[in-house]
Amino acid sequence: QVxxxxxxxxxxxxxxxxxxxxxxxxxxxxxxxxxxxxxxxGKEREFVAAIIWSRSTTYYADSVKGRFTISRDNAxxxxxxxxxxxxxxxxxxxxxxxxRATWKVTTNDYDYWGxxxxxxxxx
Numbered sequence: 001q002v003x004x005x006x007x008x009x010x011x012x013x014x015x016x017x018x019x020x021x022x023x024x025x026x027x028x029x030x031x032x033x034x035x036x037x038x039x040x041x042g043k044e045r046e047f048v049a050a051i052i053w054s055r056s057t058t059y060y061a062d063s064v065k066g067r068f069t070i071s072r073d074n075a076x077x078x079x080x081x082x083x084x085x086x087x088x089x090x091x092x093x094x095x096x097x098x099x100r101a102t103w104k105v106t107t108n109d110y111d112y113w114g115x116x117x118x119x120x121x122x123x
Contacts (some may be wrong), residue, residue: 002024005022005023005025006021006094007021007022008117009117009119010118012119014121017084018086019080020036021081022079022081023078029098031053031054031102033105034072034097036048037094037108038119039092045108046061047107047108049064050105052105068082068084079096083119086121091121093116097112097114098110098111099112
């Protein structure tokens with residue numbers, strides 16, 4: 001059974017940093033793309049960042065480029081999202097997801113989803 005478990009969310013002031021982690025289990029993810037998405041209250045879920053596990057190729061939404069960094073740790077089977085220079089508009093529930101068809105990496109059409117972790121940025 002595939003499990004994606006997010007951690008690291010919390011409350012931070014604008015300009016601060018947080019690091020989210022996603023622990024992946026239940027299968028080998030070396031042929032997958034791993035993504036981070038977020039959903040703010042009253043808004044649709046949106047793509048934030050993704051990484052092709054085998055090639056370490058990364059993708060970012062324009063709104064987070066230069067501030068967020070996605071990475072993966074093969075030994076720990078985890079994917080992380082380092083978030084710097086946080087803004088109040090980054091406030092959302094952040095979800096980790098995995099997709100086998102890596103061409104879908106920047107879409108919302110992922111195969112597996114975590115439960116989400118809340119990130120709140122105060123002004």
